[in-house]
Amino acid sequence: MDANIVKWGNSQGIRLSKEVLEMVGLSVNDKVNITLTENKEIVISKAKDEEVITFKSLFDGWTGGAYEGGEFVWGDEVPVGKEIW
Secondary structure (H helix, E strand, O other): OOOOEEEEOOEEEEOOOHHHHHHHOOOOOOOEEEEEOOOOOEEEEEOOOOOOOOHHHHOOOOOOOOOOOOOOOOOOOOOOOOOOO
């Protein structure tokens, strides 16, 4: 199948027919991965479903014990400015 690269706002795009999308199981607003091969070929494939993170899923495995907070290290503990240590 031949297609043209067209201007789309400040970007460029390639239009794919509905028939082509149906043949590969894609539809409007599906996420895709775009990869480049060593031969400078563009490969477009359907993106894998991402795991949905919900507030409830953040607590999966929590047994309900007391929270034991602690100090969090943000990186090198070297004073950068006029911090008081």
